[in-house]
Amino acid sequence: MRLVATSVTALALLAADLSGQADVIAVRGGTVHTATGPAIENGTVLIRDGRVAAVGAQVSIPADARVLDAAGKTVIPGMIDNHSHIGARTTDLNDRPMLIGPQHRFLDALDPDDEAFADAVEGGVTTIVTGPGSGENVSGMAIVMKTFGEDLGARILLEHGGMKFAMGAKGGQRYPTTTMGVAANLRQYLIRTQEYVASWRRWEEGGREGPPPARDLGYESMAEVLDGRTYVRAHVHSATDVATLIRLKDEFGFDLTLHHSTEAYKLAPELAERGITAVVLPLGDRIGLSEDAMEGPYILWRNGVKIAMHTDAPVISQKWLRLCAAIAMRYGIPEDEALKTVTINAAEIARVDDRVGSLEVGKDGDVVVFDGPWYEPSSRVDWVIGDGRVVFDRSEAGRGDGR
């Protein structure tokens, strides 16, 4: 009896050890940037059962909480990379023969064990939009997911995380080879989608008499774009193509986010007026843009366009998402607004701001603690908390220093 009891206790201890996690974590004493409110000096973030339970300067810490001492450190929400391609083999990103392939779903290519996720976590990126590439004019449905965790179901926030468009001729010698051809081809497909939806509606409204229209996965997926269940994520560089996208939006009424958005700043007022958001360059320090274009994110922001940053990982490592925001700061975006571009703005654009993107009570317990300002390249991530568990602890990480 006694032996059994001991074993049970041992097992319980072992279980606690294995998870290594308290139910309650208090990140205490840091400078807390919530992304939606003013900075809190000497603030505490309390996380219970995977969610943010309290944030403020006067938070009482329960006795059973694991306390992370963040004195002198910077605390921000888990960051969100709004545009990346990790979690799939590069050969699975583009199906070039199918120039318009909305039926492709990134989820079907997902490898949740991709080592790139560890880089993201190490850099404080806890949520990402990851999706197909830009080798076709419509390359498929992105997903929104957490970068950590064993349970894939729990990791996925949105399976229908946005329809990827990519402007520019993609087909080599095949039609369309011109900018205007790409526009015409997209417009034709959207019209066919409208007709497809109408044929189904006629069938439904006609009392479902006779055989139903033939199902077409492509039009079904694009129909989600037209009725607002999802939205368009459009890879675009030139102002000409930005103008085309604005026209298509005006014609078809879909929600639109520009991606890369290199010359979007040239149409900033038109974008602001329509509520079109923009996920922008600079991609860290890797892309050789002119100073004019480097100022683009600032111009968009100043004009009231909601912007977010992206790494395009693996184009640059997701770890350096914050560097994208930091570089944008250099061109005039204030610190807290720059932080939004990798937190709340990115969450709103990805349609997951009910879950992530800020340190607010009830949101997912995704928190990053830096040993210095979040925007300085020389600062290091000390802890990353994801869904209320410590998913990265620099003092225990084998990487980096002195290996």
Add this chain to the structure above:
Amino acid sequence: MRARVWFRVGTLAVQSTVGLALVSGSMTASAQEVVAIRGGTVLPISGPPIAGGTVLIREGKIAAVGADVSVPGGARVIDATGKYVMPGIVDAMTSLGVSASDLNDAADPITPEQRIIESYYPYGEFGHGGLAPLRNREALSGGVTTMYVAPADAALIGGQGAVVKTAGSDLAKVTVLEPAAMDMTLGTPPKEAARGRERDPYTRMASMAMLRQELIRAQEYQRRRAESPEAPRDLGMEALGLVLDRNIPVRLQATSATDIRAALRLSEEFGFDLILDGANAAWEFRDELVDRRIPVVLGQVSHPYVSNEEIPNTEDYPPVDESTPARLTEAGVETAIASFSRAFGTLAPAGTGKWLLIDASIALGYGMTEQQVLRALTLIPARIMRIDARVGSLDVGKDADVIILDGPPLSVRTWVERVWVDGVEVFVREGVGS
């Protein structure tokens, strides 16, 4: 160190040990100006920081550096109070200023006779405009005053690289050292280029065999020429002769451990001086690198993949480890950090020199000191490229390549405000009064 300059006169390769002043040449009118940069925190790199120091520039050279420098009457005085003053950055690997179509010869993977200086365009544009006009102002805006210009990495032997200043349009004056090295590449880039054209080398074995054969040919050529001076000349063989005679080093891009191992083997077999480029996997070889005094030029800390692939092939580019520069430096390997700027008017990878300071500041968080990081961007690349008699630190007699920053050099919030090259003020940031 060899303060030796290579000139080619007509078709004849002439090895001359003429003074370096020849290359820096005559000064422009403004280079005659005496400039005193006063009151800033001076980071000479070769020595400790000097608070409230003065840097005196005269006739294009550093005339004095220190806390107690008397400023001659008539000098233009720049007040650098609250600012930082340091030598211009030396970017040890770029392919800037060269048209994309001129970077490698499409017809041949082995072109030691080709000299990048003959493709180099010093007049301001670094590319083809379009979405990414890489103007030389871009390099200056990051404080880069000297850079190595190389053929691209699609060839096994791309040709002879040059060291140039980033300002000035007179090619003779902007050239610091030419040829500065022989550029070679192992690994994927030459393989991919060759496969695209259905020619050798398809494999690493073929790459090494071809390099070895070429160097053996060069040895035989040297013997033949020594025996019979009237034997036909061959420019490629002559250029490889410079390598065999250790007059110029080989800069060998080797990103994977396999390629580094091969590079070490090749240099041992043929006795040439080796500089490893993009060798992010060099840690494994640190002891040999220290023993054989082989330096390493790393790519950007955040993105050390030095080739032009948008998505790096993980087989050839080992996972990023930002502590590599710190650990190599600590182990005693001479380690520089360079931009490997290789974008040409497209949105291809291009960490231009504009971002070198910001990128390298990442290394601070991974164990390097500020002094170590700054050395890896200035004096160390200058030493590796054998031009430290002229650039890389603020020492009396060196070229007056000086930059002023409005804050600590290793912060993302800091901007380069002013740049002098050879004593000429060539960059002033918009909004900074003169």
